[in-house]
Amino acid sequence: MTVVRVLGTVGKTVIALGLIILLFGIFQLWGTGVIEARAQQNLDDDFSDLLEASSQWEAAPPPPVATPPPVPASTPEPNSTPDPTDTPPISDASSQSSTSTPTPAPELSQEPLPPPTPPPEWLAMLYREQGLAVARIQIPRIGVDKTVVEGVRVSDLRKGPGHYPATPIPGQAGNAAIAGHRTTYGAPFGEIDELLPGDEIIVTTIQGEFVYQVIEQGEGYGHFIVPPTAIEVLEQNFRDHPNRLTLTACHPKGSARQRIIVVGELVGEPAPTYPRPGQEEQPAPQLADENVDEAEASDQTITPTATPEPSDGASTPAPASSPTADPTPEPDEATTPTPTSSPTADPIPEPDEADEEEAVPVADSFGEGLNGDSDGLLPAILWGLAALAIWFSAFFAGHRWKKLPAYALSAVPFLIVLFMAFWHIDRVLPSY
Numbered sequence: 001m002t003v004v005r006v007l008g009t010v011g012k013t014v015i016a017l018g019l020i021i022l023l024f025g026i027f028q029l030w031g032t033g034v035i036e037a038r039a040q041q042n043l044d045d046d047f048s049d050l051l052e053a054s055s056q057w058e059a060a061p062p063p064p065v066a067t068p069p070p071v072p073a074s075t076p077e078p079n080s081t082p083d084p085t086d087t088p089p090i091s092d093a094s095s096q097s098s099t100s101t102p103t104p105a106p107e108l109s110q111e112p113l114p115p116p117t118p119p120p121e122w123l124a125m126l127y128r129e130q131g132l133a134v135a136r137i138q139i140p141r142i143g144v145d146k147t148v149v150e151g152v153r154v155s156d157l158r159k160g161p162g163h164y165p166a167t168p169i170p171g172q173a174g175n176a177a178i179a180g181h182r183t184t185y186g187a188p189f190g191e192i193d194e195l196l197p198g199d200e201i202i203v204t205t206i207q208g209e210f211v212y213q214v215i216e217q218g219e220g221y222g223h224f225i226v227p228p229t230a231i232e233v234l235e236q237n238f239r240d241h242p243n244r245l246t247l248t249a250c251h252p253k254g255s256a257r258q259r260i261i262v263v264g265e266l267v268g269e270p271a272p273t274y275p276r277p278g279q280e281e282q283p284a285p286q287l288a289d290e291n292v293d294e295a296e297a298s299d300q301t302i303t304p305t306a307t308p309e310p311s312d313g314a315s316t317p318a319p320a321s322s323p324t325a326d327p328t329p330e331p332d333e334a335t336t337p338t339p340t341s342s343p344t345a346d347p348i349p350e351p352d353e354a355d356e357e358e359a360v361p362v363a364d365s366f367g368e369g370l371n372g373d374s375d376g377l378l379p380a381i382l383w384g385l386a387a388l389a390i391w392f393s394a395f396f397a398g399h400r401w402k403k404l405p406a407y408a409l410s411a412v413p414f415l416i417v418l419f420m421a422f423w424h425i426d427r428v429l430p431s432y
Contacts, residue, residue, distance in 0.1 A: 036186035039159035043147035047133035054206035152367025171210035212264030256430030376427030383421035
């Protein structure tokens, strides 16, 4: 009888654990989708209000081209009669008299003045706080039409695609980046592996509507795969396609083992880039490279659909020649200030210390929303223990009282506490 009771208890425990795991799977696949749908409704309303509010700000007209100041009349020479139709000498020094006062020609500026800085109220609508709507992304080929939230924290990506705060706003010059899930929370980027070169990605911000075209990544693919450490895809100032949009998500589906990357090139001119509030001027971007050699050096697996090779040396100015310089430098050596003739040198130029000091803030990871947030571990344990306490309380109450009423009274609080435990467990796990 003792063995039977032990086996019965073990069997019931295994069945209970199986049911809990099944409920967690249902929560991730369908429950998270319901959460994301409700969050998207709020973001849609927020973004609509944002567009309406920003439209009330009228942009200043383009600044005029600088015109030269009026040229003062030159001092006439003694015993000479100036011709009123003559203009003062400008650049021909040989024709000027040694006793005359020459008037240098004013320099004509053909470039317009810098655009005026918008008011702080408008800049606050452009550079929003994390958790608020910042853009709308549409990908016709895979049926994506989502509002983009600012930030890539766990709480941000539960609402929809998230914009990396360390990258430019989509539509501006540089490498704007957006992350999204492929399996949970509505799976906004669930099918980005189906994008092909030339497909359009349309992003709308308060600066307008911008179209990006997917760049081919080799053999007709529109994506490539990198390990979770290859965050160089979020860097700025690429040699090829400098104005780009980078989409990131976990790969393969249902796993956070790798990252899938889709890159689109901006069609047309970028929108003006203004300093963020509290930032005096736009810092110089840091030079980065498009390939993932660092990931290959770390023994990580890269799929054959890799990024395009960097541009050849023909498009890069060569260093000044010297008697000791190598007459036939490697193509990538032209980009380094001090080229080296060593055949084993790294072809990717490393930025010097001055460049690192002026570098823009860059992302140091793919965000909590894709990597997982360890801060949720303690709350997950506490909520899990609370759910177990309710479970055992109902079990003992059922043996001492009546099973059906005890289980019925405990069901509602147990499910609520279990939901909160699932919520924090999902926060800890890498989200996909």
